[in-house]
Amino acid sequence: MVSVSMNVNGKPASGEVEGRTLLSAFLRENLKLTGTHIGCDTSQCGACVVHVDGKAVKACTMLAAEADGSEVKTIEGMANADGSLGVVQQAFQDHHGLQCGFCTPGMVMSAAALLSENPNPSEAEIREYLEGNLCRCTGYHNIVKAIMAAAGQDVSKIAAE
Ligand code: FES
Numbered sequence: 001m002v003s004v005s006m007n008v009n010g011k012p013a014s015g016e017v018e019g020r021t022l023l024s025a026f027l028r029e030n031l032k033l034t035g036t037h038i039g040c041d042t043s044q045c046g047a048c049v050v051h052v053d054g055k056a057v058k059a060c061t062m063l064a065a066e067a068d069g070s071e072v073k074t075i076e077g078m079a080n081a082d083g084s085l086g087v088v089q090q091a092f093q094d095h096h097g098l099q100c101g102f103c104t105p106g107m108v109m110s111a112a113a114l115l116s117e118n119p120n121p122s123e124a125e126i127r128e129y130l131e132g133n134l135c136r137c138t139g140y141h142n143i144v145k146a147i148m149a150a151a152g153q154d155v156s157k158i159a160a161e
């Protein structure tokens, strides 16, 4: 067993885990932060994306022990301080960027990471950035639209799908 401690959504979090424990499992099982979804565990789907030291990371590709000492942000940390939806979350709601919602935490975390790297991405740049995030439901159109809206772009002329 190894001791891990990290800051998660601005609060200290620690635990004893097996060395092979994935960050995704640590977040969900030890910390009960079940907003981080596990769709594949093989680095395909992106449902488990979180931020580690400000970068988007698939939490199933990282050991909890590797995140020791890091700043981690999960979907639970994306709301505003008053509990209202954060900008990216609100844009997903406003533009119907989700259906079943399974992919949504990872999509929101990836979108937020993209916007912090590139605050005004083109549609093509958004689609390219989301290559590691799979959605079975939406056809991606409204997800891309939501991210453009979150970036402050005028999406009024883009058709809904
Ligand atoms: S659960 Fe991590 S990429 Fe699918």
Ligand code: FES
Residues within 6 Å of the ligand: 097, 098, 099, 100, 101, 102, 103, 104, 134, 135, 136, 137, 138
């Ligand atoms: S909304 Fe269902 S998988 Fe994306």
